Amino acid sequence: MGFIEKIRRHSTIATGNFGVMFKDIEIPPLPAAVNRLIVETNKAEPDIENVVGLISSTTAIAAKVIKTVNSSLFSLRVPVTDIKRAVTQLGLNHIRSIALAFATMDALPKPKGDLFDHKAFWIDSLIRAIMSRSFSKKSFEDQPEKAFTASLLADVALPVLLCVWKEYYEPVIQEWHKSPKRLSEIEREHFGWDHSQAGAWIVQSWGFPEEMVCYIGAHNLSMEKISEYELDNTIVVPMAVASNLSSILRPDEERSRRVFSMATQWLSMTRLEFINCITEVKASLKDILELFGLSGRNSGSILDDLLVEAGSEIQKEEM
Numbered sequence: 001m002g003f004i005e006k007i008r009r010h011s012t013i014a015t016g017n018f019g020v021m022f023k024d025i026e027i028p029p030l031p032a033a034v035n036r037l038i039v040e041t042n043k044a045e046p047d048i049e050n051v052v053g054l055i056s057s058t059t060a061i062a063a064k065v066i067k068t069v070n071s072s073l074f075s076l077r078v079p080v081t082d083i084k085r086a087v088t089q090l091g092l093n094h095i096r097s098i099a100l101a102f103a104t105m106d107a108l109p110k111p112k113g114d115l116f117d118h119k120a121f122w123i124d125s126l127i128r129a130i131m132s133r134s135f136s137k138k139s140f141e142d143q144p145e146k147a148f149t150a151s152l153l154a155d156v157a158l159p160v161l162l163c164v165w166k167e168y169y170e171p172v173i174q175e176w177h178k179s180p181k182r183l184s185e186i187e188r189e190h191f192g193w194d195h196s197q198a199g200a201w202i203v204q205s206w207g208f209p210e211e212m213v214c215y216i217g218a219h220n221l222s223m224e225k226i227s228e229y230e231l232d233n234t235i236v237v238p239m240a241v242a243s244n245l246s247s248i249l250r251p252d253e254e255r256s257r258r259v260f261s262m263a264t265q266w267l268s269m270t271r272l273e274f275i276n277c278i279t280e281v282k283a284s285l286k287d288i289l290e291l292f293g294l295s296g297r298n299s300g301s302i303l304d305d306l307l308v309e310a311g312s313e314i315q316k317e318e319m
Helices: 003-014 032-041 048-057 059-069 083-090 092-107 118-139 144-152 157-164 166-178 183-191 195-205 210-218 223-228 236-243 253-266 271-291 301-318
Strands: none
Touching: 032 048, 032 092, 048 059, 048 083, 048 092, 059 083, 059 092, 059 271, 083 092, 092 144, 118 144, 118 157, 118 236, 118 271, 144 210, 144 236, 157 166, 157 195, 166 183, 183 195, 195 210, 210 236, 223 236, 223 253, 236 253, 253 271, 253 301, 271 301
C-alpha cells in the first residue's frame, strides 16, 4: 500500500466526512496567482520560467521568499536578489515550498475575539517549522524544506475553523485553554477527528500536492500509528516531534521533556545532536520572526527550556 493510500485509510477510519460537514461553508480562497502556481508545480515537469513568473507576480510573497532565502536559515555565501536566482541557488522544490507556505499565511483569516492570538499562532508555527526542518536534516536530508512548509501549515485549520465553524469549535478552544491536554486530544474526544485532518482537507481543497496534504494530515499521529501506517521513514516523524512543542503562550516543562524524549527515541538523536539542532533553531529564529513582523515576544524561552532539559539529562549521566 502506497503512502497516499495509507493516509487515506487513516482518514476514512478516524475522521468525519469533511465534505459533508463543511458543505455550506466557504473555505477562504487563495490568490489567483497562487492557485496557478499550485497547478504548475503539480505537473510532472513544471515550467521553471512560469513558476518564477508566478511567484514574482505576487510582490509581497516574492519579497518574503527573497528575504527568507537570504536569512540565517540558509546562510548563502552570495545573497540573491530575485526569484530566478533563488531557484538557481536552492532548487525549484525549495522555493516552491517556501512560496506556498507564505502565500497560505497571507490568505488565512484572522479570528476575532480573545480566544485566538494571531501573532502567537504564527510564532508557534514558525518555531515548529524551523525545528522540524532542523530535525529532518539528520534522516531526511533531501527534504528539509518540505518539513518546514508542512510544519508551518500543520495547524492551518485552527484559524479557519474559528472563523467558519465558530459555534462548534470555539467551546473546544475554550476547554483547551483550561486543560493540560493537547488540543488534538480534546478534538478527538468531541469530534472523532483533529485539526490536522481538517487541515489536510482544507489544503486539499486548495489543490496542494497530495504529498503535502498527507504530511499535514498525519502530523498528530502517535508513533504507534506512524509505524502502523509505515510512515516511519517519512518527514511525518520530525514533524510529529516538533508538533509536541508547547506554545509560547503556555510554556510547559512536561512538553519540553516529551519533545526531548521523542527526538532521542523516534529520531535516534544523541543528546548532543539534539542540543545542536535546538541551538541552530534559536540562532535563526530571531531573523525569521523579524522578516514577518513577529518579534517582540520572549519566543526563545521554550527553546531554552529544551536546552535545559537536554543539559539536565547529560548531568544525570555524568553523576
